[in-house]
Amino acid sequence: MIQIPDNVSKYTNVYDVLEERGLIEQCTDPKAMRDLLGSEKIKFYVxxxxxxxxxxxxHLIQIIIFAYMLKYGHTPVALVGGGTVMIGDPSGRTDLRRMMDVEEIDANGKKFKDLFDRFLPFDDEWEYTGNGGVMKPGHQNREPKPGLAVSVNNAQWLRNLNYIEFAREIGSVFNVNDMLRAECYKRRLKEGLTFLEFNYMLMQGYDFYVMARDFGLKAQFGGNDQWSNIIAGVNIAKKKSDLDVYGMTFSLLTKSDGEKMGKTAGGALWLNEERVSVFDFFQYWRNVADADVNKCLRMLTFLPMDEVNRLSSLEGAEINQAKEILAYEVTKLVHGEDKAKKALEDARAVFASGGTNAATMPSVELDKASFEGEGFGLASLLKELGLAQSNGDAFRTIEQGGARINGEQVTDRKRRVTLADFEDGKLTIQKGKKKFIAVTLK
Structure with missing residues (x-):
């Protein structure tokens, strides 16, 4: 379970804490939202x-927001989108999301809840008892137990909707011209927005309305890419039942170059160690760019801001101390203190051995076909593995003698990596003294 120390902030209003950490991006009414969070204990959802x-x-930012809100007495509602995912959110997409069957969706939703339970205490006796999508006011749910979050699945009301009734009651409050200007549709419009995806905003807006109407929710929070969808819910609640609700979005976890964090050569940076080892997870944060240290410490740890600013102001080789603390704190948050300590010890052992400790070295599988024939350009491979930020960075690294294949220095910028470089289907790529990855073939 996440434990936020008492000295995380001097503020007594959680809005001020979130603002201090640089988490808040947009709010429908900042003053009203701050006043509300300071005067009432509200229920909100993500x-x-x-x-x-x-x-x-x-997802980690949202979980951290839940933890802050719980600490200050508010009630988080984790809404699992078993209904909305059947359509698929077009926000930030250039392609149509993969269609999943109901069995896969429900299995995924259960695993989401299992992971939520790792981080936060839930009132598992509470359940949504609204009307399952019938377009009439439902009866009020009982209040969750103090200090606990609750979870609900929007499949309970969205899968049972009567489409014609929904279109008449909810579709009638949407202006298509306004929808087409929404940020969540812009990228998909270039490729061809389907009518299926066009319904997503209505569904998410209806979620907010249902939760406000049946459960007294006052706010919806989300990533900054959800702004248009959240506004839709605020408008529906006001137009249909004259409910005053609020929306707030948080900064996406992006690098200083604008790229989303959490993308690795092996895919997403998952929170389950069966998908990404604890050591690889630790190393990801240990190797963030210097420019990203402050943001990561602010958003992903509960260190006091004085300490965040002190660590992120370190320069030269000393910034590595801040990165090690960052990696330890985030790994402790996700995997627990014991595993974070083990990852820290392993990382130090690898560094001391010059990156040759195969038992703890981060690794990734790549297609064997990529290395057949003329093979894979070393510069491109450095970038692919996240060991270089760009092709230019990769070429400079090679020319300056900072790249090694299986421990041997390479200075030829045209060097290609072929199957002949692999020993028993494995090789080690290294940049400098501290960044290294074992590549295995699949």
Whole structure:
């Protein structure tokens, strides 16, 4: 379970704490939201569409928000999108999301809840008892137990909707011209937005309305890419039942170059060690760019801001101390203190051995076909593995003698990696003294 120390902030209003950490991006009414959080203990929700069977690091910000809100007496509602995921959120997408069957969706949703339980205490006796999508006011749910979060699945009301009735009651409050200007549709419009995806905003907006109407929720939070969908819910609640609710979005976890964090050569940075080892998870944060240290410490740890600013102001080789602390704190948050300590010890052992400790070295599987014939350009491979930020960075690394294959220095910028470089289907690529990855073939 996440434990936030008492000295995390001097503020007594959670809004000020979130603002201090640089988490808040947009709010429908900042003053009203701050006043509300300071004067009442509210219920709010964040939606999680179960598009996979595991949470990834992009979800971690929302979990941290839940932890802050719980500490300050508010009630988080984790809404698993077993209904919305059947349509698929087009936000930030250039392609149509993969269609999943109901069995896969429900299995993923259960695994999401299992992961939530690792981080937060839940009132598992509470359940949504609204009307399952009938377009009439439902009766009020009982209040959750103090200090606990609750979880609900929007499949309970979305899968039972009568489409014609829904279109008449909810579709009538949406203006298509306004929808087409929404940020969540812009990228998909270039490729061809389907009518299926066009319904997503209505569904998410309806979620907010249902939870406000039946359970007294006052706010919806989400990543900054959810702004248009959250606004839709605020408008529906006001137009249909004259409910005053609020929306707030949080900064996405992005690098200083604008790219999303959590993308590795092996895929997403998952929160389950069966998908990404604890050591690899630790190493990801240990190797973040210097420019990203402050943001990661602010958003992903509970260190006091004075300490965050002190660590992130370190320069030269000393910034590595801050990165080690960052890696330890985030790994402790996700995997627990014992595993974080073990990852720290292993990382130090690998560094001391010059990156040759195969038992703890981060690794990734790549297709054998990529290395057949002329093989894979070393510069491209460095970038692919996340050991270089760009092709230019990779070429400079090679020319300056900072790249090694199986421990041997390479200075030829045109060097290609072929099957002949692999020993028993494995090789080690290294950048400098501390960044290294074992590549195995599949």
């Amino acid at each position: 939606g999680f569409d179960p598009t996979a069977d595991c949470l990834h690091v992009g």
